[in-house]
Amino acid sequence: MGKMKKYCYGFCLLISIAINILLSINLYVGGENNQRSLLSWSEKAAAEAEEVAAISCSGHGRAYVDGLVFEGQPVCECYDCYGGSDCSELSPGCAADAESGDPVFLEPFWMQHAADSAVVISGWHRMSYRYADYTTMSKELENYICKLHSLVGNAITEGRYIVFGIGSTQLLNAAVYALSSENSSSPSNVLASIPFYPMYKEQTMFFNSESFQFEGDTNSWQSNNWTNNMDVIEFVTSPNNPDGELKKSVLGGKTIYDHAYFWPHFTPITGPSDHDLMIFTLSKLTGHAGTRFGWAIIKDKDVYEKVASYISVADLGISKDTQLRVLKLLKVAVEGDGKPLFEFSYNKMRDRWDRLSTVFSKSTRFSIQQRHPLHCNFFNETRLPSPAYAWVKCELEEEDDCGAVLEAGKIIGRSGSRFSAKDRYTRLSLIKSQDDFELLLQRLNELVALENGSIDTM
Amino acid sequence: MGKMKKYCYGFCLLISIAINILLSINLYVGGENNQRSLLSWSEKAAAEAEEVAAISCSGHGRAYVDGLVFEGQPVCECYDCYGGSDCSELSPGCAADAESGDPVFLEPFWMQHAADSAVVISGWHRMSYRYADYTTMSKELENYICKLHSLVGNAITEGRYIVFGIGSTQLLNAAVYALSSENSSSPSNVLASIPFYPMYKEQTMFFNSESFQFEGDTNSWQSNNWTNNMDVIEFVTSPNNPDGELKKSVLGGKTIYDHAYFWPHFTPITGPSDHDLMIFTLSKLTGHAGTRFGWAIIKDKDVYEKVASYISVADLGISKDTQLRVLKLLKVAVEGDGKPLFEFSYNKMRDRWDRLSTVFSKSTRFSIQQRHPLHCNFFNETRLPSPAYAWVKCELEEEDDCGAVLEAGKIIGRSGSRFSAKDRYTRLSLIKSQDDFELLLQRLNELVALENGSIDTM
Missing domain, CATH: 3.40.640.10 (Type I PLP-dependent aspartate aminotransferase-like (Major domain))
Known part of the structure; x- marks a missing residue:
């Protein structure tokens, strides 16, 4: 019995020591692998940035470290047409805003490349007017x-x-x-x-x-x-x-x-x-x-x-x-060699143009600019352009204010006269967020369906 | 003997288990306290920033994440008058450059407040032209x-x-x-x-x-x-x-x-x-x-x-x-309430003015502007101003190009005519780095000593 007890003590001790060693290794090596042991002054800002980035806004908004604050906590800033504390509520009759050239379509790319694109700026970074070579350009x-x-x-x-x-x-x-x-x-x-x-x-x-x-x-x-x-x-x-x-x-x-x-x-x-x-x-x-x-x-x-x-x-x-x-x-x-960025961005634009073209192909009331294929040296392939904007023309003679026609269909564009052209034309932005594009497509579909509906009843 | 052995096993096991518990707590709580376990995408940038900040440039230079690179590694960018790979070599006859209003005198404050002043910017931070309130100002x-x-x-x-x-x-x-x-x-x-x-x-x-x-x-x-x-x-x-x-x-x-x-x-x-x-x-x-x-x-x-x-x-x-x-x-x-920043900055400027005034008090050839005490509501005390610049006047009638006189004494200022004033005046910057100020003071002392030396021999 005494011998058994002694063995047991010895065995337990061995296991316990083994655990000690494993835990110590984990503390040391685990820390090294994740560069945990290296960080000091930057940790607070890093933790703050990650905490805010982790706030869920239902994919229809974003919280920012310099954003709106409620009771000491950053809150979701909802995209157009979305509301509620977590941006989950879509406002039903909301107009599709395709006015500005805000290029948010690339946001998902940067979220996918979060580690490589983040930057830490120390409080004493480059306080001088000039760089070491006496210029103001890096x-x-x-x-x-x-x-x-x-x-x-x-x-x-x-x-x-x-x-x-x-x-x-x-x-x-x-x-x-x-x-x-x-x-x-x-x-x-x-x-x-x-x-x-x-x-x-x-x-x-x-x-x-x-x-x-x-x-x-x-x-x-x-x-x-x-x-x-x-x-x-x-x-x-x-x-x-x-x-x-x-x-x-x-x-x-x-x-x-x-x-x-x-x-x-x-x-x-x-x-x-x-x-x-x-x-x-x-x-x-x-x-x-x-x-x-x-x-x-x-x-x-x-x-x-x-x-x-x-x-x-x-x-x-x-x-x-x-x-x-x-x-x-x-x-x-x-x-x-630029492939990840430009493949992401091109695929996004091509997809939007494919879907947009399908809608406009069903319309005689509205048309968009012609696109002609060209050889792209970068992709080494002949491709159609996929411009940042659709340049929409209202084809019916009486509809000479195309912006007003679209606005009646809950679509906000930028009128032709802003570009010193005729108001028969309107620019629609295709480079905003996916939410914005989806709503634009929905409103365009509704408008074109109306047109075909009225043609059918004629 | 067997009993002793048994006690020993038991005692060792207890200690070993205690160490296990401590190590486990360290892994868990230590991680939490330092927010180690929270970081993911920001770690790489944080580690990079800290690594560069840790490069020693002998206090006479600085390495930056966007700075000069040699063999893949950022190198020291030395301050004026310093050279060598670690900026430890002072160039002996170097002129004191007090020309620009580069306010680097506050750099040490920001190094002391490194954790609070660092900022992490994610790759997708604020890609839009506008904030949520449709303005371009935060x-x-x-x-x-x-x-x-x-x-x-x-x-x-x-x-x-x-x-x-x-x-x-x-x-x-x-x-x-x-x-x-x-x-x-x-x-x-x-x-x-x-x-x-x-x-x-x-x-x-x-x-x-x-x-x-x-x-x-x-x-x-x-x-x-x-x-x-x-x-x-x-x-x-x-x-x-x-x-x-x-x-x-x-x-x-x-x-x-x-x-x-x-x-x-x-x-x-x-x-x-x-x-x-x-x-x-x-x-x-x-x-x-x-x-x-x-x-x-x-x-x-x-x-x-x-x-x-x-x-x-x-x-x-x-x-x-x-x-x-x-x-x-x-x-x-x-x-x-602003005390740490303004006490640091005021003390720095007061110290510089005290030392500068001492030098100019020994000179009849050069003078600086008068300063008059006023009550400072912020510090709730009557104090002398401690301006960013010394406005130096060359008092000798024949020395009407004060900038040239100072330059002969290896001091670079900004001439009075740049301020639409007479060249009998020159501006000397007092807000550059401590190295710059020390060298300026040394050169001024040399110049005033020369003056007193020549007076002595008269």
Whole structure:
């Protein structure tokens, strides 16, 4: 009996010691594998971010660390048409808002790449106005921008100058300034081809400079032969906003190529753009419109210096925290030679266009722009473009205010006159969230069904 | 003997089991306390940030996650006058650069508050142009700005409008635009009092608007009685850059109060400012110049709307990641009713002024501005101001280019003419890093010693 007891003690002791060893190993190695033992000052912020990200908003909203707070806790911010504390309640008669070019369609991609795209900014990160090389632009970020263009094959960057701006928005006006006449008595004439992005006109008129003035449409200008000896600056938007067309310069003088949409998700990339002044934006590339970041690629040194001066005088450059975040995002964008990002984004856009085309094919009352297949060097395949916007035309003669017609069908678009075109046209955004797109499709289907219903009864 | 063995087994088993329990508790509770078990997608970025922060640069440099990379590893970026792979080598004859207003003197505060000031930004954070309330400004951030002003007692925010800008820089021009004449045939006249911050003139001239023009000094304008029926916009910088004076409007018309330096570290806060249009910047408050963020406090709704339009047309608002970071920083700033931040910053500035005053008290060749004690409501005590800059005057008649005199003594300042003043004056920055300040003091001591040496030999 005593011997048995002794064995038992010995056996139990052995097991207990074994457990001790296992637990110790777990504490040590488990910690190492997950980098647990390394973290100190960043843990609080990391835990806070993950806690907020884990709040469930039924897939129809999102809670943010800088968001609305109720009783000390962040609460769900619901997407359009959804409500309730967890955003689960759909408002029944809600209109589909397809007005803005908010590129939220890429949000799921970044949720799938959460670990690689998160960024931690320390409290003392880059407090100075300048980087170590005395510039206000991150050289690392510039390298990644060049790398991405080279992978995608959509722009030549070798031997070119790059300037960052607060979105492409700021660069549009900086470019006009840089290309404009230095002689106030004969200001430069700024033009674009109808239909065009309203910001060109708004900015040029708003800043009311003595050096340039907005002169409207290139085509009417050209037909009047006004270009002789006149100083013109032409905006060329390619692909075009609103209609997705790959545009070329009409006047052949000084040009600003707005390439916001020149990425494989929206258009086949037929070759690298190589113009004197090209402008790109993060917004329509990765979907981060809230991160105000764009860049210009410039051939001429003098023009480059003027654009850089503009940015410096306007606001002493781009926030260092924004530049750090953009760097992180572009590092993910170039992973796998860009295939994961652009396959995700292209598939999303193609799917939306397939479904949209099906609806419009049933309608004679409404039409959308024609799309023509082109060879995409990036995907090495001939593909249809899948533009960011549908450019809808109301075909019935009496329906010359297409925006009002759609609005009666609970669809909010942006009227043609905003693009200096006729109101017979309306732009519908296809790059918003999946919820927004689904509701848009539902409302379009309802509208087209009504049309076919009335045809049937005729 | 057998009994002893049995006791021993029993005792060892008890201890072993106790260790088991302790290890288990450690694994479970230890993990919880440090939030280890909660982290997933943010760990990689957090580990990366901490790893880079841990790189030693001898206190004379810093490595950054977006910084220079050598063989895949981030390397030290050395401060001025330091070199070598770990920034330990001081370049012997190096000049003290006191030119820029880079507010790095607050960096140690943020390193001391690392856990509270770090921020984690997820890849999908705020991709939209707008917040849930359809604005481009974070309401939470606006609340913290108001809270801080109320704690410090330096500005009235109740019943006022607030607009964010890309640094105060952008808001300066936005304010001129908002206050300017809408009649192009008689543009508004923009003025400031010498010595003044050069950006007022540079911006107004650079943007070359039909609505306003730069007209120079308020005093010469006033003495010529030019204000009658003239449309004027006056910049009032209080405390003034470069000389730290608490200025008031000279012309009494439309004014833009630039309050960049109106914080307890630079000046006693005698009461809340309550002007029509006041501009503040994060740069000189928390030291984050690299984070381009400022705000305007505006009484009149019409002016507010014009400033907001300017920001929107210029670049569609401020990056959401910047706003998130600023929110984090201001949350730390208001901790302990602002005492930790402002005691740190005031002590730093007072210490620098004490040492600087000692040097200049030994000189007849150089003088600095007079300082007068005032009651500071925030610290509830009468104190001397401790301005961001020393405004140095070369007293010898023949030394009318003070910048050149200092440069010969290996001190780089910003010449008086940059502030539309005489070159007999030079501005020296006192808000750069401790290394920069120590070197500045050393060079000043050398220069004054030379002067006293030559007096001794006379």
